[in-house]
Amino acid sequence: MATRRPLPFDPIAEARRQWADRWEASDAMAAATAIMRAQQIVLATVDRALAGLGLSFARYEALVLLHFSRRGSLPLGKMGDRLQVHPTSVTNIVDRLEAQGLVRRLHHPTDRRTTLAEITEDGREVVERATAAVVATRFGLDCLSVGEMAQLGTVIRKLRMEAGDFLESPSLDGSNVPGPSSGVR
């Protein structure tokens, strides 16, 4: 959050105009740039809310994931899948959370290769306080209506599915079809 200086015009609209003059895919370019900037705004908002608690967004997400899990613990690899982060990043994130006493490493009961990360009592308290702070910011999306948020979700969902994040899932209700189809590599 430095660089404070509102421009007198929409920089993306301007970039799109110039782009369209020479190159293709100006629609995609404008959308991509918008996504990049939106992420910056959300991340800055949430990070600001979490800074006081010594958490980054990534560590907060990991903590929430464990908080939501049935046993309060998950294998590190599974955490990486869910959070879409690199295995070494998971190690790093869990290292920090463990150093803060918010998580602890356990041996998997049957598979001795895998390590479990388990949220501690302290971790659960911090999650609650952090979430209160984050919810108060509304993720920086306060100016959007529920319908607009849903629009974002719907469009981006297509993107995520195409990227191979998940297989299908019928959106709203709980009826899921395992479906062995779509080998997304």
Next chain:
Amino acid sequence: MATRRPLPFDPIAEARRQWADRWEASDAMAAATAIMRAQQIVLATVDRALAGLGLSFARYEALVLLHFSRRGSLPLGKMGDRLQVHPTSVTNIVDRLEAQGLVRRLHHPTDRRTTLAEITEDGREVVERATAAVVATRFGLDCLSVGEMAQLGTVIRKLRMEAGDFLESPSLDGSNVPGPSSGVR
């Protein structure tokens, strides 16, 4: 781009469900998470396309900005405003581009405090080649229709305006409301 393993369900929908059970703002949470993931997808796609040319997305954007500028040069501060990056990051980015011979630093003709970054002939060639590679990927948004991209753009535009990125700009119609609000510090 590691972590290959599609989940059998939509992880954001799942997180939203659990979130809604205990906390507020699950709509905002789902939208924010979607934005974070969308950015990851776009960034990974573009970075992959640019890797062969020794460019990151950030450096590519800076190069495009200079390529588009009337004189082929801009003050570093102005670049920071346009690209929404920290002043020290601009220095860093220009350092790297200069080391690659894609940009050169010049003295401002009248204000001796400011430094100009000017794109070189090499820089222009690289921009063209890089853009061809990027356009070929469609920014990873190939699966979206033009209408869906526009939806993203419209919703996110609201967000950016609220964040103080720019002031008004009449987009489609002429109705603009200056709005003295938003003291983004």
Next chain:
DNA sequence: CCAATGTCAGGTTGACTGATATGC
């Protein structure tokens, strides 16, 4: 033997804070 799991070492990126030299 091969595959999966987590970890470590080492490198890159970008973003931030704080301090500084210079010039308006």
Next chain:
DNA sequence: CGCATATCAGTCTACCTGACATTG
């Protein structure tokens, strides 16, 4: 003088690659 501009030093986060030990 205060303010703007860019830079430097140092820190931090996250990511990646490649290697490795352990175990299924």
